[in-house]
Amino acid sequence: MSNTERTLQAVSTAAGWTPDSWRARPAKQMPVYPDAGELAAVQRELQALPPLVTSWEILALKQQLAEAQEGRRFLLQGGDCAENFADCCADVISNRLKVLLQMSLVLVHGLKLPVVRVGRFAGQYAKPRSADTETREGVVLPSYRGDIVNGPEFNARARTPDPRRMVKAHARSAMTMNFIRSLIDGGFADLHHPEYWGLDWVGDAQLAEEYQRMVSGLGDSVRFMETLVGSQIHELKRVDFYTSHEALLLPYEEAQTRQVPRQWGWFNLSTHYPWIGMRTCAIDGAHAEYLRGIRNPIAVKVGPAVTPDQLRGLIDLLNPDDEPGRLSLIHRMGAGQIGERLPPLLDAVKRDGRRVLWVCDPMHGNTESTSNGYKTRRFHNIRSEIEQAFDIHAAGGTRLGGVHLELTGEDVTECTGGARDLTDTDLSRAYRSSVDPRLNYEQALETAMLIVRKRASQGAVAAS
Template sequence: MLTAERDADPTMRAVVDWRALPAAQQPEWPDEGHLQRVTKELAELPPLVFAAESRDLTGALARVAEGRAFLLQAGDCAESFTSFSAESVRRRLQVILQMAVVLTYSSGVPTVKIGRIAGQFAKPRSSGFETVDGVTLPSFRGHIVNDDAFTETARRPDPQRLLQAYHQSASTLNLLRSLTRGGFSDLNQVHSWTQDFVTATPQGQQYRALADEIGRALRFMTACGVDTASLPTLHRTDFFTSHEALLLPYEEALTRADPMSGDLYATSAHMIWIGERTRQLEGAHVAYFASVANPIGCKVGPTATADEVLELCERLNPDRIPGRLTLISRMGAAGIEDGLRPLLAAVRDAEHPVVWACDPMHGHTFTSDSGHKTRRVDDILDEIAGFFRAHEAEGTWAGGVHVELTSDDVTECLGGSHEILDSDLDARYETVCDPRLNGRQSLDLAFRVAEALRARSAA
């Protein structure tokens, strides 16, 4: 938590208001003094991101809210301490860049790229405890809190993990900045972004054809006298980070006052979001998010009413700043149209300038016959299709998708054009929490979303 000196700073008082409110999904730390010592150390470390970068993202998301761009927010369900490497970061960026190229080239609108990366460690749980073979232990809440091994020692919340999450996030951000500002994100490299196991698939062949078209377009521009080497947008890209800001002591310790504007910013990521389980109007998370100037998101599930969503808009974006607030629907394929349309109409009529994005993942998690948590790709694609139909019916802009994925050849979600069966899940089921789309499935999703965007533009 903040030290007494920071509590005395008038610019920081707003951020501590959450302490007096109920905070859902917080671990039971066994040693409060240890937590305070760690958060004090975090408060003295450099910010992970800077206020100007977050303001740039707000501007980019404002264009999404106006229907002039599309949001791709994607990445791991939960980042891992044990599988972290430079290569894993590079591969995750690869698949997101691939998807963004498909969306931009096929739809004709810019794609704002935000990763669930460099901070996506904490996970909400439906129960605080888990029972296996008659033994009950605290639930795994992400590597920032405890370990996934089912032992008493592993499941004990450890504040020291907050520091490990900070340092891994810093390393990840350094690499992402290098890759996106260097030659890796150059449009001339579009062919090299394909993972080996995707290359020979229908999705890989479709992507290769698109990459060939981009190459011909770049050569045509050069032949016409355009100096493509001098156009930075062809050789570098803007890439932002985000995570669910679940652990409020961690977020508060990394909150800084911007010396230029005096506004408070969460410096743990460019964008943070509130989950479906923590969006209580009188809860600590809404209060904390209202105090920072970052672009923020809020998940909206099937129980959300129009009045609740309007009140969230008023509390989280009272000044109605375009790009400040992204509402992320997670309704399930069966309920997306009927559940979302009243919310779209209410927010539209109240003239709140929000970005609407679709999380098609969390409404479809179930346990298969083999005992694995999984999702069906067809359900995911059906929810996205329903999201677009709901927006078309209400005359609003279907602004983005929010998906959990990996570039690796995992077998975690059922179906897809290279069909994964229940019997295949054991082969490469590697997630530490929820099932993710693999590289093939992610690319397939990108092409399907691009088709929906093209159809909407042609209407």
């Protein structure tokens, strides 16, 4: 280890932190397991299992996120609101990867920037809930907190938190990662042949034609570059792909937190890029305590109730050394509040000169319930929040460096609007989410095109 590395380690190692120091802090959104001994035994089993990701992958992602902070990359983070054990199958995984690749192709082509591709999968099995219990016809049971904790069926056996589910989640995360890596290494993401990703599911002709023009343009660019260099550009045969999930179930995260040879500090080796949400981001809380000590790049969801002083405190806690690529702030305000709530936060961080990656989550602030009982999100609100976010950052002299989306590669009807103009009556046709509504493949692709058009229009205004 060099003198520089020793100095960095001395400065950056979190004081008084251990993988279990979170246990001394208030922990929200945690299930109550009936057998503490069984929980401890499962944690020991998880500690002995192989890791899901590597420290060098984590550090490579951190470098890419640092470049996104500087405007040299753009982050695309997307996937399921909550994975289900039953969806750990080839078709669901490959379709999820396919739609993210298609979106990234649109962004690469339109933004003229490399895209950091991060999936909300291979570990997104836990979900926060607004209440600890659910009542139906006078029966009170624990809330469903995701397949890693309990089952969605409304009976006492399914809803009782079961620590063995953490082992099942680890196994399915490993299978998902193995399949994704096999697809990528086998040429599934080869930019020489983006047409292989298919577009069978897009029914809107105009959307499909615009995408095909981009595919053709990218293919021409690749062939032109290879003609110039006189050989095939092999780096275009595969892409970097990273995983993320909400670090919600802390006993699981703790069991996956390890030291590795030839590296200082601790890494969460269950995912490349963990984040914490609005419900668990208290400065004195267990989740913030856990995140402050790991070397992974991390993120925090920032909602409309967060004040500039609270945000400053979180930044000081989670990134005291102002390390590039370390901290992302994912704002999720809602289309109706972003104009008022976001500018003071941007101004506070800018005045302090702190290095963060600003990311827009246009999903979670725009959830509503319909008269027929479905949770949904209106595409026009999602579009509005994205467009406003770009404008607010431009006006404030800051940079929007990415988006965070809940989406699926399946033909679902969970969010209304979009190219096919889905309505509330369409929701019952293919509503499959057990928690939150997701963009379907067509709405996801339309969102990528929206981002490109918005950035292009900003560039045209700046040049005029």
